[in-house]
């Protein structure tokens with residue numbers, strides 16, 4: 046990291062720099078200020094871990110929503126297996142641990158003055174900053190798909206205030222008999238690689254009972270996807286011919302939507318009429334990571350693979366979906382796992398300790414295919430000099446095979462998935 | 476390796492002015508287990524408690540997961556991802572907590 050890149054970062058956002066207070070003195074070995082932007086999988090995990098492991102460090106969490114609604118298990122709302130309150134989490138547990146929770150939005154970052162400007166106008170100084178704001182949707186990347194269109198064709202790909210997942214659920218309940226549910230699925234990279242296919246499964250699980258002649262048309266910009274074999278086995282076993290998946294090389298890429306006429310329009314001009322449209326739009330890092338110049342031209346933030354410090358600025362560590370860390374998936378578990386290394390690296394530096402040099406980044410994504418029907422993918426990752434790599438001969442997906450042989454395995458994995466959800470949300474909020 | 480993985484723990488300890496407040500610091504390498512087995516390995520729902528696991532039994536069962544000689548849905552994919560040194564740290568840590 047050169048001074049030049051730090052300067053250019055400063056210049057990009059420089060407007061507020063002059064008006065901000067001078068950087069505070071570093072209080073090495075006594076205390077320091079850790080500020081965290083975003084109270085989701087990365088940010089809440091970081092806040093809780095920091096309070097437990099470094100009790101003398103002041104921790105401030107900036108998050109605009111009063112509660113956090115998880116994307117994980119949101120698909121189970123569509124499947125009729127969960128209600129919104131069951132995936133809504135309070136920040137009171139973090140407050141009780143001494144985290145200062147500011148219900149506000151980070152509007153700007155000044156890496157020179159080391160301060161975060163809030164939407165309300167106040168400035169919050171930091172010694173170390175963790176940024177975990179998640180994703181933004183590329184409005185307009187699919188022609189006609191903007192914030193207004195999302196009120197008709199929901200994306201339901203960010204928790205927010207819960208209105209998107211609620212809208213999609215209501216639309217499924219109101220689907221005419223034998224109606225068509227369309228999904229538009231983006232190319233890589235995007236949040237939660239198996240997520241769209243778990244969603245297809247959970248919608249099918251609901252429709253099989255409520256509207257068995259309905260159809261699901263899943264249009265994909267890609268030719269293949271995460272846990273593909275497992276999902277396709279599930280669909281064939283549980284849902285007959287209800288689901289049709291259209292890959293990119295069969296004109297599956299949706300390039301335009303017409304919400305008035307409820308149309309999905311493909312790359313080669315095919316018009317598909319849908320009764321319910323779920324547009325999982327192309328993504329990039331959330332605005333705060335792009336507007337401040339932390340992200341590069343890809344729209345995602347390049348980081349150091351051992352510390353998660355942004356290439357563009359010192360003392361700012363970017364974790365979760367907003368960074369570029371392939372082959373690490375953009376998952377909640379990875380955001381949680383990497384948050385701890387980022388905090389340890391950030392605070393070790395503050396107190397003059399060496400950063401952890403052999404971290405392991407851990408991922409499991411469970412998916413629900415139907416009732417008592419779960420499977421998973423595991424990845425154990427490590428930093429390399431070039432970036433990140435999966436540990437050889439480890440990880441991978443659940444076994445494939447006929448349901449008659451694997452029913453017990455699928456049942457167990459569904460119950461372990463529930464345990465995962467409870468355990469990881471406790472690791473964030475309790 | 477051991478020393479570095481335990482830095483978080485050591486640093487936590489040196490900062491602890493008020494130990495009554497703090498929970499036992501966890502080596503970073505064991506943090507990945509918390510997403511299923513609970514923050515201190517206390518177990519969660521259908522996933523077993525591993526806090527207080529006998530050290531030798533832990534090493535034995537890890538080997539069985541590694542070479543797939545024990546029925547498992549997922550630990551047989553997790554276990555091969557860790558080095559022998561890391562498994563020793565995990566065994567020591569989970570054996571040490573109540």
Ligand SMILES: Cc1cc2nc3c(=O)[nH]c(=O)nc-3n(C[C@H](O)[C@H](O)[C@H](O)COP(=O)(O)OP(=O)(O)OC[C@H]3O[C@@H](n4cnc5c(N)ncnc54)[C@H](O)[C@@H]3O)c2cc1C
Nearest residue numbers: 083085086087116117151178179237365366375376377378
């Ligand atoms: C349908 C679906 C299912 C999924 N299932 C799984 C699963 O089973 N397992 C799994 O591991 N992952 C799953 N995921 C992925 C998981 O949700 C994400 O990978 C995870 O949320 C990423 O964490 P994050 O901290 O980067 O972002 P988030 O968890 O989204 O948190 C970001 C937070 O930052 C806040 N924020 C944004 N901008 C600002 C700002 N300027 N100032 C302050 N705060 C801000 C947001 O309000 C939000 O609360 C799923 C995702 C989807 C969509």
